[in-house]
Amino acid sequence: MLNHKALSAVITLMECESFQEAATILKMSPAAFSRHIKAAEDYAGFRLFMRGRTAVRPTGPGEVFIRHAQNLHRAIARFDQATHQIQQGAQGGLLRVACGPLTTLTLIAPALREASRRFPSLRFRVHVRATFEPMLALKRGEIDLFVGDLTHTPLIDGIEVRVVEKRSVIFVAAPGHPLLRGGPYGLPEILRFPLLSPFLHRHWRNTVTKALGDDETAKRLVERIPAVECDDYALLLDLIDDSTYVCGGMRENFAEGLASGKLHEINVAGQIPWNISVVRQNQEVSDALEAVWASLVGRHDQ
Incomplete structure (x- = not known):
C-alpha cells in the first residue's frame, strides 16, 4: 500500500494543480515531492497526471485512483480522530483551530473563551496563518476547525462550510x-x-x-x-x-x-468581496467542537 506521504502527495497535487504549490503545502522539497508522485504512479501501474504548460491535471484513470485515495485518507483521518477522542475524552483533550490573520480578535477569541468556560480541561492549538489550505488540512485530519477567508465555498463530501460574514477589502x-x-x-x-x-x-x-x-x-x-x-x-x-x-x-x-x-x-x-467562513468535518464532532462551532455560527445568526 502507498505510504502516508505518497498518498498526501497525489491528493494535494490534484487539489493544487501545481507541483511547486503542492510541495510547499506539504513542506517537501521539489525533489522529494516528485519521488512520492513517482512512487504512487509506480504503485498504480499507470500515469496519474498529465503535465500541461500551465497546470497539472489527473489523467482519466488517475482521477479514479485519486478519488479512492481520498476515501482512504479520510478513513485514516477519522480513525486517528476517534482514537484521539477515546484517549482524551470528548469533553477534554485538544481542539485544533486554524485561522487567517483577520479573525483572531473578532471571532476566535470570544469563541474560545466561551468553550473554555464550558470545558475547563480543554486545550487549544491555534494556527494563525493565511497560507493554510483548510480543505486539505481538514481532509487529512490535521485540524478540527478553520475560520477565515474562503474566496469560494466548494461543496465537498464530509466538509461543512458556513459563511458567517461577507465583507469588502x-x-x-x-x-x-x-x-x-x-x-x-x-x-x-x-x-x-x-x-x-x-x-x-x-x-x-x-x-x-x-x-x-x-x-x-x-x-x-x-x-x-x-x-x-x-x-x-x-x-x-x-x-x-x-x-x-x-x-x-x-x-x-x-x-x-x-x-x-x-x-x-x-x-x-x-469592491473586492471577502468571505469569512467556518469550516469543519461533519463526522464524529466532539462536544467541544460543537460548542465552538455554535458560538461562531450563532454570532452570525444573531
Whole structure:
C-alpha cells in the first residue's frame, strides 16, 4: 500500500494543480515531492497526471485512483480522530483551530473563551496563518476547525462550510500618498504602488487577475505582488509609514491608524468581496467542537 506521504502527495497535487504549490503545502522539497508522485504512479501501474504548460491535471484513470485515495485518507483521518477522542475524552483533550490573520480578535477569541468556560480541561492549538489550505488540512485530519477567508465555498463530501460574514477589502495609505488625492481608483491604479498584504493564495490571485482584465498583462502584474507579504499586520502597519506603500485588509485592521490620522482610506472604485467562513468535518464532532462551532455560527445568526 502507498505510504502516508505518497498518498498526501497525489491528493494535494490534484487539489493544487501545481507541483511547486503542492510541495510547499506539504513542506517537501521539489525533489522529494516528485519521488512520492513517482512512487504512487509506480504503485498504480499507470500515469496519474498529465503535465500541461500551465497546470497539472489527473489523467482519466488517475482521477479514479485519486478519488479512492481520498476515501482512504479520510478513513485514516477519522480513525486517528476517534482514537484521539477515546484517549482524551470528548469533553477534554485538544481542539485544533486554524485561522487567517483577520479573525483572531473578532471571532476566535470570544469563541474560545466561551468553550473554555464550558470545558475547563480543554486545550487549544491555534494556527494563525493565511497560507493554510483548510480543505486539505481538514481532509487529512490535521485540524478540527478553520475560520477565515474562503474566496469560494466548494461543496465537498464530509466538509461543512458556513459563511458567517461577507465583507469588502479596503486599501489604506499614509498621509501624502498620491492615491489620497481624488479617486475613485481602480485596482490597476492602486497596484501601480507597492502593496503590503497577508499571503495571497491562488483564489485571491485569480480574483485580482480577473478584476485587472484577465489578460497576460494582468497575470504579470499579479505575479509581482505583494511587495511585502506577511501575515502579521503589526509589521505591515509599521511599514506603511513609508508613503509609497498601500495596504489591503479589513477596516478593523486599520481602525487605530484611521482614527489617529496616521492612515487614510483610499477611494476605491468597486469592491473586492471577502468571505469569512467556518469550516469543519461533519463526522464524529466532539462536544467541544460543537460548542465552538455554535458560538461562531450563532454570532452570525444573531
